[in-house]
Amino acid sequence: MQVMNTPPYDAIPDPDRPRGGPEPGDGEAARLRPPQSRVSSRAIGVWTLRILFGSVFTLVLLSAVAWGASSLGWAWIPFSVQDNAWLLPLAYGVYALLKVAIVPSWRYRVHRWEVAGDIIYTRVGWISRTWQLVPVNRLQTVDHTQGWLERVFDVATLEVQTASYAGSSTIEGLDAGQARRLSEDLAVRAGALRDDAT
C-alpha cells in the first residue's frame, strides 16, 4: 500500500498483522539451508595450486631468513634463536602441506551458490563461514573475471557488487561457461528489476 515502488521483497508492513507472520516469528529460530549448487570441481585444482604457490614463496622467504639468522652470525640475534632458526621454515612447511592437502577440498564442500527468487545466495569459507544474500535488483555491477590460473582450469570468478561495499558477493570457481551465462543473466535481470540500487 504505502510503498508500491519499493523492491519486490519489500512487502508492505501491515501494522495489523502480527509481526513476522506465522513462520519465523519473534524469538523463534530458523535455519538457512545450504545453497543448491556446488562450484566446479576444477576449482579444487585452482585453489590447490594457488595455495601451493603462495606457500612455496613464503617458504623460500622464511628459509632465507632462517639461513641468514643462523649463518650470518649477527650478534644481536640470541644464540638460541640462531641455533633453532631452521625450525621456522620447517614448521611452516608442515603447516603449508596440511593446508594444501585439506583446504581446497574442504572449501569445495563449503562453497555453494544459488540464485532463486531474484536473490543470490552464497556460502563460502572453510573454517569460518559466510552466508550471504544479495538481491538481484540491487546489483550495480556484475564482474566476471578469470585469472591465468583459472583459465588453465577453465573456471571463473563472478563478483556482484551493490551500492554497499558490504553487499558485494563473490563466487569463485564457477565453470567458465556457466559463469559467463550467469553474469549475463544477472546483468539483464538486474537491469530489468533495477530500482535506484541503493
Added chain:
Amino acid sequence: MGTEQEDGGRAEQHGERYGSGARGVPDGTGRGPQGGHGARPAEGDGAARVLPGEGVPAHGGPGPEPHPAPPPEGSAPAGGWVAPGSTPAPRDPGRAAGGAVPAGPPAVYGTSAQGAGGPPQGWDDRSRTGPGAVPGHGQPAPAPEPPRTATTYGAPPHDAPPQGPPPYGAPPGGVPWHGPAPHPGAPGDVPPYGAPPHSGPPHGAAPRAWWGPAPAEGPEAGAAPGGRARDAAPFLAPERARRISPRSMVVGPINQLKGLLVPIAAGLVLGGFNAWVLGATGATVVALLVGGFVTWRTTRYEVGEDRLEIRKGLIRRSRRTIPLERVRGVDVTSTLLHRLLGVAVVRIEAAAGSAAATEDGKLDAVAADEAERLRRVLLHRKAVLTGQETGPRAAPGGGAPEAGEAARGEAQAPPVPEDDTVTYFAMPRSWYLYGALSLGYLLTPFAVLATLFGTVQQTAGELANDFVVDWVTSSDRGFLLVAALVFAGVLVLLMPVFAVVSYALTHWGFSLRGRDGSLVAERGLFTRRSVTLERRRIRGHELLDTPLERTRGAVRLRAIVTGLGDAANRAVLLPTGPRPVVEDVVGRALALFGGTLKRHPRAALFRRLTRAVGPFALVAVVAAALGAEWLAVAGAVLAVLGIPLGVDRYRALGHGYDGERVSVRSGSLSRSQATVERSAVIGWTWRQTLFQRGPSLADLQVTVGAGAGGYTVQDASIGESVAFAAQVTPEMVRPFLEDPGAPGHKG
C-alpha cells in the same frame, strides 16, 4: 495591429530572411519582441497580434515557412521567431507579453517578417543589447517578464518545432537573432551561436566562444541578455551563465597565501629582507592576484534545465556537467574571511554513474545570497526532475501557458516557489557545555600546543631550540619542576574550558531545518557550514555516545545517507545533547525506532569478555614470563579494565525490528545504535568463525547502501538471527530457509 492576414502574407514572403533570424532566437522570442518592437513598431504590432490571435501556429508560421517547408499558411505553426521553442512558445509570449505589452511580442515577429532587409540588423543589435535596451524602443516591454517567458519556453523540450533547431541548443551564444543563421531549419543554425561574434550577453559572451557551443545552455545565455531580469526567471527554465563573485579574487589569493605565509616569512627573515627575496615575494603575491583574477574571469556556472555546468580554466579548460537528477546535496560553507566579504563556497555533491564514485562541483566563491539561491534552485529542480515534486514544468503545448502565468504570478519571487522551511532544532545555549564531554575537544589544548610548538620550531628552528635549552639548563631545577607542574595543572584545569570554547566555535548556532525535501544542518561561528541532505537519500540514523557522554545521558545524532562523502562531519544532524531531546528531534525530522532491542545470548558475554580481556592478559603473561615487568603490569591493568568493558559491550548488544525499521546497537567506548528503514536493507551476511560455531553464534551484517555500508549484529544466536532477517525481509530470506519439518542439516 496590422491585419492578421497581412502578417501571414508577409511572414511568408519575408519569412526566409527573418525566419533565419527567428530560429536563432528561439526563446529569444520573448525578449526579442521587445527589441523588435522598438524597431518596427507599427508593423510589429500588427504581426504580433496576429500571432497571438492565431495562436501559436501563427508565430511559428513565419519562421518555418522560410526555409524548411513553406508552412502552409503564414500562420504555419512554427513561429518563425520563436522558431525553436516556437510552437508552444507563441502562446506564452502572447500572454506573458500580453499583460504588459500586448502588442509587443507580435510586433517582433512582424518586424522580422516585414523588415526583410533592415530588420535583421536591427535584431542583432537588440539582441545584443538585451532587454534593457528594448524598452527604449518604445515598446514598453516589461523587462522582467520577457525573460521569464522566454525561459518558460525554453524549458519545454518538446517545443522544438519541426524545424530543426532544437530549442535549447539553438541559441547558445545569445547570438540568437543574429539570425545570421541562414537556414532556420538547418541544423547549421545552431552553430552560429557558438560562434557568436560579439554578441553576447553581457556576461560572458566572449568566453563562451572559446568554450564552444554549449549544448543545453544556449537558451539561457542567449535568452538572458539582461542579467538582472533573469534572476526572476521561473525555476525550471535554464538560467544564464553566471560568474562567481568578483570578491573571490580576494578570497582565493588570501587562502593560497595562508599556505605560503610561513615559507615567505621565513624567507624574508632569513634572507634579511634583501632585494631578491622581496622581489620574489612580491612576484608571488602578484601571481596569486593574477591567478585570482583569471579564476574569476574564467569560472562560470550555468544552471540548465536539467544540468549544472561549471566551466573553468584559461589554459587548461575544464567543463564539468552535473545532471541535476544526480545532485545529492549542496553544501554552503563560509570561513570567516568569506563571511567578511559576504561570499560562500558552494559544493555540489553528485553521484556519478556508480555509487562508488562521486563527482563534486565546487564554486569558490559566490555571493552569500546567490549561494543560498543556488542551493534552493538546484535542489528544487532536482526534486522536480526526479518527480518528487511537481514543478512548474511547462508541458508541451497546453502546459506552456500556465507556466507562463505562473511565472508572471511570481514576478519578484525568488526562483523557488514556496518556502516550506521547518525548523526542527535550534541550539540552546546550555548545549555548548556538552563540548566538555567530548574527548576530541578535551584534547584541543594539547593539539593547539603541539601546533604552536611545531610552528615555532619550523619558523624559528635552531634559534628557539637553543633558547629553550639555555633556559632549561640555566634555571633552577626546583623552579623548573614547579613551573612544569603548574603548567600541566593549569592545562588540565583548562581542558574543559578549552573544550567548551572550541566546541562552541564549531557548533555555534547549530540549526536543523527541513526544506524542499531536504534536511539542512548549519553550524559554526567562524567557518559556517551548512550541509543539505536530501531526505530521499537518508536511509536512517545513528545515535552515538561514549561512556563519558552516557554519564550525562547525552547522545549524538548522525544520519545514514547514501553516497555521502566525509560522513563523519557532514552527516551530523545534531550536536551532542540530552537523549530525550535528540529523540524528539529524530521523531519529528526522521523517524524514531519504535521497537525494543533484543538482548543477545549469554554466550555473547563470554565472547565479549574474552575479546576485551584476552589479548591484554596474554600480553601480561608473556611479558611476565620474559621478565618485562612494566609491560606485564600494564597488560594486567588493561586486562582488569577489560572486564567492565566487556560487560558493557555485551550490554550494548542488541537488535530489533519495529515493523518498518531495523535497529542494531553495539560498542562501548563508542557505542552506536544504527536504525535503518527496512527498504534500505539490501542484503544480509552471516559470518561464523570457528569460535562462534560451538555456542551457535554468528555476526549478522545488515547490508545498507548508505552510511557505513553495513551494520553488524554481533554475536547473535544464529537461529534467532536468521529468523530476524526472515522477519524483516521475508522475500529475501524465506526461499532459503530449511524446511522445519525436515531433519536438520546444518549448513
